[in-house]
Amino acid sequence: MAKLDVQIKDLRLKNPVMTASGTFGYGLEFQDFVPLEEIGGIIVKGTTLYPREGNDYPRMAETPMGMLNCVGLQNKGVDYFCQHIYPQLKDIDTNWIVNVSGSSPEDYAECAARIDALEQVPAIELNISCPNVKDGGMAFGTTCAGAESVVKAVRQRYHKTLIVKLSPNVTNIADIARAVEAAGADCVSLINTLMGMAVDIEKRKKVLSIGTGGLSGPCVKPVALRMVYQVAHAVRIPVIGLGGITTAKDALEFLMCGATAIEIGTANFLDPAVTLKVRNGINDWLDSHGVADVNDIIGAIE
């Protein structure tokens, strides 16, 4: 058994496998398939200061080796999370991380401050990259100034490990990563979904209710891998890699490109036990290649 634990600022993960926000519910939905304690970190659904109904149906379109979604941050708000969901999670021994979104820097900061008070949530992931909301979300994540404004506002009110999730829908993701690092982020995670579109030729209409959606799944993996490599070489803070990871081989590619940990997203829909299989697969590969510590392969590709 190889040493699998990794460190991101004050966040200690027992293994580098995490779940991506919006693809694993609150973890509880997957309990019949995976012992949640075996997962390095669980990033729960995007949470906002106030409840959000999300976008209208249809919210999903299948694509070759992937899918588009335009859920639009449906959630019951941070107070509901703190009062009703957190009590169900706090005694399960994994790292519970809340994905935080908002429509103004003040909203983000207030939401983050309320989560700061939760003892068993050691980190948040700031979502400045949701492509499916009109107000906020990706609007902040596509300019250096916008990203900086949110991270600075949150940094003043949030004292634990601050992860910032980046959008791939930008000209130069390394510039955004540097701006986020300078504003006080402890870690960046990437990539969020790529903005896309689907068309129904019989109805001569757009498939999704808001016209566009975020593309995820194995089809985005090469783009994600390239961006993780670029960002890992542009910043000093740790990088979490995600985008189409379905197998241990995919995960190892991201680790070698410089990711300290990885998130599994859309693959949870195909195989509800995929997280455990990826963790075991990473361990098996390390063992069979005589690598004693997963940290020895992180950033192995120059």
Next chain:
Amino acid sequence: MKKYELNLTVRSVERLHERYVLIKLTDDQPLPQMLPGQFVEVRVDGSPTTFLRRPISINFVDKEQNELWLLVATVGDGTRQLAKLQTGDELNGVLPLGNGFSLTAPCHSPLLVGGGVGVAPLLYLGKWYKDNGIDVTFLLGARTKGDLLLMDEFRKYGRVMVTTEDGSDGEKGFVTNHSVLQQERFDLIQCCGPTPMMKAVARYAHEKCIACEVSLENLMACGLGACLCCVEKVKSIGDEAVAEAPATNVCVCKEGPVFNINRLLWQN
């Protein structure tokens, strides 16, 4: 109910019609408990254009034979691939998912209304009624006689009424035109079929003050209530987080697929 991911074994694949196949599955272990109206998310192997699992409603569970039946309409590449399965092949399924039809409502004369491939979950539901000593009536609609599926099976569990759009079998017209609805009084309607049909049935039930449940089939990804893609807007009664909102989005895969029509916004 505990959910499982199982590699089931195909015992037989029977083509009922050019567009429908009946797949009978089994497992080495006794199959998990499943309720009428629940569904299975099946993985489709060997179809490059099929990325997601396909939700298929549970058609029937034969406990003695340890068999699970899935009635599949071949509507796209994924379901066409499923139709190519052969005896002995494996089929990976996540099951049982969702909340099925109410089985506790005190009722004496339930009417089960189905259309097209939507008749599928009513067979297992009809068996539950027969096992519990309740006389059930099936009202099944199809475009034409050839589209009526599993008629001999339905007759084992209750009285079967039929409508066809071309009049080739039973009464001509839609299920809501059938004379039995005028002649008899039912105290519960449970329905699965195309949305326009379910809406017409819901309208009838609402007018006659008959309790009514419908099974929705919104487009799904995960089937577990995680991705929030298959949402339906429902009345937000009793939900404190959204108490001020008139309606809230819930996952059909987790809160449904079966809903009481009083919860839906169809009458609006």
